[in-house]
Amino acid sequence: MKLNELTIHELQNKLTQGETTSVEITEAVFDRIDRVEDKLNSFITLLKDSALERAGQADKTIKEGRGGPLTGIPVALKDLLCTKGVLTTCGSHILENFIPPYDATVVKKLQDAGAVFVGKTNMDEFAMGSSTETSYYGITRNPWDLSKIPGGSSGGSATAVAADQCIASLGSDTGGSIRQPASLCGVVGLKPTYGRVSRFGLVAFASSLDQIGPFTKDVEDAAIMMNAIAGYDPSDSTSVPAEVPDYTQCISRGVDGWTIGIPKEYFIEGIDPEVLVAVEKAIKVMEGLGATCVEISLPHTEYCVAIYYVIAPSEASSNLARYDGVRYGFRSTDNRELIDMYKMSRSAGFGDEVKRRIMIGTYSLSSGYYDAYYKKASQVRALLRNDFDEAFKTCDVIMTPVTPTPAFNIGEKMDDPLQMYLCDIFTISCNLAGVPGMSVPCGYAQSGLPLGVQFLAGHFEEGKLLQAASAYEQHSKIERRRPEL
Amino acid sequence: MKITKEEVEHVAHLARLNFREEEKEKFTSQLNDILMYMEILNKAETAGVEPMTHAITLHNAFREDRVKESFGSDTALRNAPDKLGDCFRVPKVIE
Numbered sequence: 001m002k003l004n005e006l007t008i009h010e011l012q013n014k015l016t017q018g019e020t021t022s023v024e025i026t027e028a029v030f031d032r033i034d035r036v037e038d039k040l041n042s043f044i045t046l047l048k049d050s051a052l053e054r055a056g057q058a059d060k061t062i063k064e065g066r067g068g069p070l071t072g073i074p075v076a077l078k079d080l081l082c083t084k085g086v087l088t089t090c091g092s093h094i095l096e097n098f099i100p101p102y103d104a105t106v107v108k109k110l111q112d113a114g115a116v117f118v119g120k121t122n123m124d125e126f127a128m129g130s131s132t133e134t135s136y137y138g139i140t141r142n143p144w145d146l147s148k149i150p151g152g153s154s155g156g157s158a159t160a161v162a163a164d165q166c167i168a169s170l171g172s173d174t175g176g177s178i179r180q181p182a183s184l185c186g187v188v189g190l191k192p193t194y195g196r197v198s199r200f201g202l203v204a205f206a207s208s209l210d211q212i213g214p215f216t217k218d219v220e221d222a223a224i225m226m227n228a229i230a231g232y233d234p235s236d237s238t239s240v241p242a243e244v245p246d247y248t249q250c251i252s253r254g255v256d257g258w259t260i261g262i263p264k265e266y267f268i269e270g271i272d273p274e275v276l277v278a279v280e281k282a283i284k285v286m287e288g289l290g291a292t293c294v295e296i297s298l299p300h301t302e303y304c305v306a307i308y309y310v311i312a313p314s315e316a317s318s319n320l321a322r323y324d325g326v327r328y329g330f331r332s333t334d335n336r337e338l339i340d341m342y343k344m345s346r347s348a349g350f351g352d353e354v355k356r357r358i359m360i361g362t363y364s365l366s367s368g369y370y371d372a373y374y375k376k377a378s379q380v381r382a383l384l385r386n387d388f389d390e391a392f393k394t395c396d397v398i399m400t401p402v403t404p405t406p407a408f409n410i411g412e413k414m415d416d417p418l419q420m421y422l423c424d425i426f427t428i429s430c431n432l433a434g435v436p437g438m439s440v441p442c443g444y445a446q447s448g449l450p451l452g453v454q455f456l457a458g459h460f461e462e463g464k465l466l467q468a469a470s471a472y473e474q475h476s477k478i479e480r481r482r483p484e485l
Numbered sequence: 486m487k488i489t490k491e492e493v494e495h496v497a498h499l500a501r502l503n504f505r506e507e508e509k510e511k512f513t514s515q516l517n518d519i520l521m522y523m524e525i526l527n528k529a530e531t532a533g534v535e536p537m538t539h540a541i542t543l544h545n546a547f548r549e550d551r552v553k554e555s556f557g558s559d560t561a562l563r564n565a566p567d568k569l570g571d572c573f574r575v576p577k578v579i580e
Contacts, residue, residue, distance in 0.1 A: 101560045194540035208540055237546040238539075306523045317500060324501065326573050328564035335576045342501040355502055359512065360519060362500040363488065373523065378536030380529045385537055418518050434540030459541065 003028040004164045005482070008073050008221040011167060015062050015072055022055035022062070022072025025167075026116055029074045033118070033165045036485045039146055042160040044079045044137045045087050046119040054116045061114055069224045071114030076160045076169035079120040080127055081212070082201040083107055090203050091123040091135035091153075094323050094330045094349030104201020105236065106170060106212050106229045113228045118166045121156030125351045126320065127174055127205040129153045130423045132181070133414060134353045141410070142185060143483035144449050148407035151181030154215070158185040161215045163483060168216045168225055172202060174209045175308050176402075176427025179439035181215075183402035183452025186441045186481075188216045188469070190226065193459050194434035195240035198233030206315035207238070209308075209431040219440065219470040223247035226462060242460055250467040252474065256290030260468070261395035265301035266426055272405040275451055278443040279401045282453040285476050286399065286468070296391050296398070300384040304429045307384065309421055310364050310377035311432070316354075317361030323349065356417060385433040392435075392458035397468045399455055401426050402439045406449035426454060436462050440469045443478055488516050 003011070003025045014020045030048050037043060051074065058072035077083065080090040082100035084107075089095045103111070110117075124134045132140040132155025140155040142148040143163040150159045154171025158181035161169050171178045173191035182189025190213045197212045204210060214225035227248065232241040262283060267276070283293050325331030325345030332344035350358070364373035391398060403423060413420040430437040435456055442453040453472070457465040488496075493513045497504055504512060558571045567574040 098564055101556060101563060195543070208538070234548060238541070238543065240541055240543065300529065303526055303529055306525045309519065310523060310526070321501075325566060326575055327561075329566075331566035337576050338578045339501065341576050343503045346501055347503040350502075355504075356512065356515060356519075358500050358502065359493070359496055359516060363492075363496045363516070363520075366496065366499060373526075375536055376526050376529075376531065377523075378538060379531035379534040380526055382534050382537035383529065383531070385540075417515055418522060421519075 002164070004032045004167070006167070007217045008070065008167055008224050011073060012069055015067065022058040022116060023052060025072065026051050026055040026074050029118055029166055032163070036163055036165065039141065039485060040143055040159050040163060041138050041140050042121055042156040042163065042165055043076070043119040044089055044091070044122050044156070047086065047117050051116050051118055058114050058116060068113055070110065070228055072116060073168065074116045074118045074166050075110060076118045076121050076157060076166040077107060078123055078154050078157045078169070078171045080123060080172060080203040081107055081170060082203065083117070083120065086120065088120065088203070089137065090127070091125040091137060092349065092351070092354070093136040094346070096136070096330060098328050102201065105198040105233045107201060109229055121154070121160055121169060123156055124153035125354050126203070126316070127153040127172055127177055128316070128353050128357050130176070130180060130420055131413065132156065133410065134351050136351060139410060142407045143485055144186065145407065145447070147409055148449065149184070149410055151184035151407065153177040155181050157215050158182055158187060158189065161187045161217060163485060168214055168221055170212055170229070171215055172210055172212050173431065174206050174312060175431050176424045178213045178215065179402055179427050179437055179454060180424065182439040184407040184450065186450030188219055188222050188438070188440055190214055190222045190438045190462070190465070191430065191436060192226065192230060192462055193436045195238055196436070196460065196462065197229050198231070198236040198239045200233055200235040204319040206312040207319060208315060209312060219466060219473045220248065220251050222438070223251055223466050245463055247463060247466055250463040251470040253467050254289060255286060255396070255468055255471045258291040258396040258468070259394060260286055260291045260293045261296035261391050261398040262293050263296050263298045263301065263391070263398060263400060265298055266400040270404055271401060274445045275401050275403070275405060278451040279399070279453050282442045282472060282476065283399055285472055289471055289475055293399070294395070296395060298387040298391060298429065300380060300387050301429060303380045304384060304432060305421055305425055307377045307381050307432055308424070308428045309360065310373050311381065313357040313361035314364045314374050315361070317358045317365065320354070320358055353417070381432050384429060388433040388435055388458070397455050397457045397464055399453060402452040402454045406445045406447065406451060430456055435459055436465055438465045438469050440473060441478055442476065444481070488513060488520055
């Protein structure tokens, strides 16, 4: 196998044994990028020179015996994570020249851990989308079938890992934007508990829902990444001062005696039969490992899409008010006066989906409609969150499908925003309740497209997620394929 | 609840966005579909339910009022589309 095809833990072994160097790994990664990036468009910005320089420094660190689990490992970053001195566009025209003067906390943490940054990955504009089709910088294609979407909004971060253009990556998840593309691209994706990972330097979409999380090739790597990025940050007032356990200790502990909840509301009509079969097989694997799988109910599930599409756009309308052409980003020319400049800059700078969501959000929050929409949605959200609290009193984890279908065709849902929104139906509740969730590969459709299964756990129970997911991964006997590019 | 084109224009002004006529038509129609879908929320019984405003329960996330490192105006102005001295320059504010 080529160096860029290995996992973090496999490469760490080779690095500490002196069998390879970070420079060799980084060169293998960029070699792969040279060969397949034209087909995929995973990246908005590539950082080859600085990556090789950092790789050299990492090699020195490792030689001196001061290396850690991520020293010298090439990772990619979703382009809404602020990187000091490096273009950060959020997939938007309005930030096409924005160079942040600071690093996001997670970027700094990975840097301190010795990781090598490969580049900034493509995404739906301002993280609004489920297909990576709304980026100003072109679409990203699914490496398993170039006519299909990779999912979104963290499409580039998912494809970069799936196509071995990096060893691991970071994305963000507001309504499923890590878990859904992970599932559609055949990689592992984890969304932590709200408040587990600092959002400082994450360009905000919906502040009560956003979380940063890893894409990796296996569950053990996800645990390694979580160890590096989780933790309290005084710069993020929503960051929780809860201790970070060593998540790698949760791998290979098994699920004997566990109770796994199977929510009946997630097994509905409209799910592709191949997805259903794959998820049911996964449930059987867990039973075979000594877990008891019981049917549970999350009764407010039917409201989740409606709740989300009031709350997320409302929060977004507030968060995106800062893009006005004053201090940074695109500013239109020939403005008569200030409000004119705001309107022209924003209208030219934002894409359609972003405008649509700003409009929905502004409407929902406006005088006369606030009670009917935003307040109502927040109340139903409380009921939904309660459903999860109740469920986790008796269940260790919950298992569900991730998406109703495998990856769909590029362009298929662009004319019907509501259809696009319904793709998020299984991932959204997790963000609304603030609980952690993970997508793990669970097989392939007849077409060869990957399928994923979702694990959900209670607040701050990422350990249980990783334990369940690793038990499944180790015993599922899912053939490990690579996309043919 | 059907949103009218006039309401769309009002919301667009609040959001500081311009739309061409055809865009207004398309947006009005799409927004209507989405808002109609939201009606499902009326089915839920929410009398006496506290709206959920935070995903986690945190109280008073304060810090000590101590001066720390911050950006100088050089750094703050680096991405400015237009600047004059220490300031961001914009078109006139007052008619």
